[in-house]
Amino acid sequence: MKIAVCIKQVPNTTEIKIDPVTNTLKRDGVPSIINPDDKAALEAALNLKDKCGAQVVALTMGPQQAEKALREALAMGADEAYIMSDKAFAGSDTLATSTIIAAGLAKLNPDVIFCGRQAIDGDTAQVGPQIAEHLGIPQITYAAQIDYDQDRQALIVKRQFEDRYQMLEVSGKCLITVLSSLAKPRYMNVWDVVNQDLKEINVITRADIEVSSEHIGLGGSPTKVDSTAAKQFDKKIETFELDPTAAAQAIVDALKQRHLI
Amino acid sequence: MAKNIWVFCEQRDGEIQSVALELLGVARALAQTTNEKVCAMLLGHNVLDKANELVAYGADVVYVVDDERLAQFVTEPYAQAAFSVIKKYEPNVLLIGATSIGRDLAPRLSARLHTGLTADCTKLDIDQSGKLFMTRPAFGGNLYATITCPNHRPQMSTVRPGVMKKLSPDTCKNGEIVVEYVQWDDDKFKVKVLKEIKESKCDTDIEKAKLLVAVGRGVKDVEPARELACALKGALASSRALVDAGVTSQHTQVGQTGKTVRPEAYIAFGISGAIQHIAGMEESEFIVAVNTDKNAPIFKIANLGIVSDASQVIKEMNKIL
Numbered sequence: 001m002k003i004a005v006c007i008k009q010v011p012n013t014t015e016i017k018i019d020p021v022t023n024t025l026k027r028d029g030v031p032s033i034i035n036p037d038d039k040a041a042l043e044a045a046l047n048l049k050d051k052c053g054a055q056v057v058a059l060t061m062g063p064q065q066a067e068k069a070l071r072e073a074l075a076m077g078a079d080e081a082y083i084m085s086d087k088a089f090a091g092s093d094t095l096a097t098s099t100i101i102a103a104g105l106a107k108l109n110p111d112v113i114f115c116g117r118q119a120i121d122g123d124t125a126q127v128g129p130q131i132a133e134h135l136g137i138p139q140i141t142y143a144a145q146i147d148y149d150q151d152r153q154a155l156i157v158k159r160q161f162e163d164r165y166q167m168l169e170v171s172g173k174c175l176i177t178v179l180s181s182l183a184k185p186r187y188m189n190v191w192d193v194v195n196q197d198l199k200e201i202n203v204i205t206r207a208d209i210e211v212s213s214e215h216i217g218l219g220g221s222p223t224k225v226d227s228t229a230a231k232q233f234d235k236k237i238e239t240f241e242l243d244p245t246a247a248a249q250a251i252v253d254a255l256k257q258r259h260l261i
Numbered sequence: 262m263a264k265n266i267w268v269f270c271e272q273r274d275g276e277i278q279s280v281a282l283e284l285l286g287v288a289r290a291l292a293q294t295t296n297e298k299v300c301a302m303l304l305g306h307n308v309l310d311k312a313n314e315l316v317a318y319g320a321d322v323v324y325v326v327d328d329e330r331l332a333q334f335v336t337e338p339y340a341q342a343a344f345s346v347i348k349k350y351e352p353n354v355l356l357i358g359a360t361s362i363g364r365d366l367a368p369r370l371s372a373r374l375h376t377g378l379t380a381d382c383t384k385l386d387i388d389q390s391g392k393l394f395m396t397r398p399a400f401g402g403n404l405y406a407t408i409t410c411p412n413h414r415p416q417m418s419t420v421r422p423g424v425m426k427k428l429s430p431d432t433c434k435n436g437e438i439v440v441e442y443v444q445w446d447d448d449k450f451k452v453k454v455l456k457e458i459k460e461s462k463c464d465t466d467i468e469k470a471k472l473l474v475a476v477g478r479g480v481k482d483v484e485p486a487r488e489l490a491c492a493l494k495g496a497l498a499s500s501r502a503l504v505d506a507g508v509t510s511q512h513t514q515v516g517q518t519g520k521t522v523r524p525e526a527y528i529a530f531g532i533s534g535a536i537q538h539i540a541g542m543e544e545s546e547f548i549v550a551v552n553t554d555k556n557a558p559i560f561k562i563a564n565l566g567i568v569s570d571a572s573q574v575i576k577e578m579n580k581i582l
Binding site: 120 | 273333334335336337360361362364365367368369371372373375376377378379380381394398399404405406407408409410411412413449451452453454455456457458459460471472493494511512517518525526528547549551555560563564565566567568569570573574576577578580581582
């Protein structure tokens with residue numbers, strides 16, 4: 001079984017702070033990480049590799065520095081790594097991004113594709129299902145557990161909803177998006193850390209894939225950013241320094257006043 | 262030409278989900294501007310009798326696909342049904358709830374239709390020509406971006422539950438109910454449901470609770486907070502930090518990666534107010550914040566801010582109540 005894992009390098013958004021004076025993002029020095037859900041997807045693939053001997057291929061799309069995420073994936077145990085990088089890809093929205101990645105994956109011809117459920121910098125959860133549609137393969141999103149049933153040659157997936165879960169069976173090609181709670185990513189293996197340096201990161205450019213220029217990049221993106229605005233806070237504020245007893249009374253009084261209790 | 266404002270009306274076990282009614286409310290406002298109809302799409306099995314509810318909440322027309330293939334949510338049958346109806350009627354706008362169902366179906370559909378999709382919008386506006394302006398938080402909620410989809414139709418957007426307001430139901434309102442049939446491609450159904458299990462939630466549903474006692478890193482012991490939530494007839498909510506630490510369950514998480522809530526009262530104990538958390542609760546009617554750090558960002562959005570030890574205040578409140 002060949003498993004391709006799509007990973008994205010993202011700024012660690014939990015460390016992004018706003019400059020209170022200018023109301024802009026302070027991104028300087030914010031470290032880049034493998035998106036947490038994607039890292040869980042990689043771990044899920046490596047788990048299957050441990051159990052049934054799969055080949056694990058990591059793929060990312062992004063600028064050259066995203067190679068660092070692939071180096072980490074190799075150090076965790078991925079067998080091969082591919083970066084899709086080209087000026088022609090810049091400015092892609094989710095649909096254009098999924099078109100590019102699907103074309104890259106088509107070249108690698110994996111049996112199964114794992115993605116994270118969503119990336120912490122965009123939170124859209126769109127690229128995975130869109131890739132599946134482009135490739136014409138079934139998707140299972142919000143995977144909380146993935147097992148391989150040798151006898152049935154099928155993946156058994158626990159699909160999480162807000163109020164329930166489904167146990168799903170899928171055989172043949174498919175794409176699965178993984179929740180970060182599925183698996184705790186392993187640490188990089190010392191042996192693999194040393195060896196990853198010897199491994200090559202394969203580059204896939206515009207010239208290597210078969211897609212129409214009308215469907216990629218900024219120009220090929222159906223959605224456009226019309227405007228952006230900094231977040232405004234307009235609530236009326238009253239702040240008091242109180243000891244716990246007085247604080248408790250103040251809160252209870254305020255709730256009573258508003259008929260909330 | 263693409264026309265009308267459409268809403269994918271999610272149901273589970275035949276029960277219309279609240280987010281569908283909220284979307285009908287905002288669709289009504291959009292349709293007013295463009296002078297178009299509000300159309301509801303209802304997919305499921307044995308759901309025809311639910312169409313009237315959608316009319317009462319704002320739909321002019323309800324398109325229903327009622328088929329046993331749609332009894333449980335699985336992507337491909339739902340995508341085929343939705344695609345077939347959309348192709349036939351060509352909506353100008355299609356709104357979908359950003360639930361674990363909507364966020365699975367919407368991107369699949371957008372790729373099949375080759376149109377743009379904007380995720381998790383918090384605000385929707387439209388101009389008279391029918392161009393939709395979709396506003397969503399970007400960069401973890403630090404900025405708002407307004408997105409358009411100028412040249413592709415339908416203009417698709419998912420919207421978080423609890424963000425839009427539903428209308429008061431009008432049971433006298435007239436609406437048209439149209440039953441649609443789909444030419445199924447059963448060969449494409451590769452995913453089989455072995456079983457579906459409903460989970461009881463250990464904590465009350467935080468999206469429905471009128472009052473939330475929310476706890477963050479500054480609260481040392483969660484049990485007194487749970488007790489307080491019960492005493493106030495509310496539910497316990499929490500920040501991501503406590504969910505990640507395994508102290509509270511994921512069902513209780515408020516924020517960008519959790520749930521969006523707008524209770525009548527939100528009492529934040531020991532929550533500093535990371536922008537991701539604020540994105541999920543700032544629409545609450547009345548916000549109380551208790552934190553030892555007087556510079557905590559949560560105080561910027563609180564109606565009542567108290568600088569004090571959160572754990573101690575919880576204990577004192579339990580004594581009073």
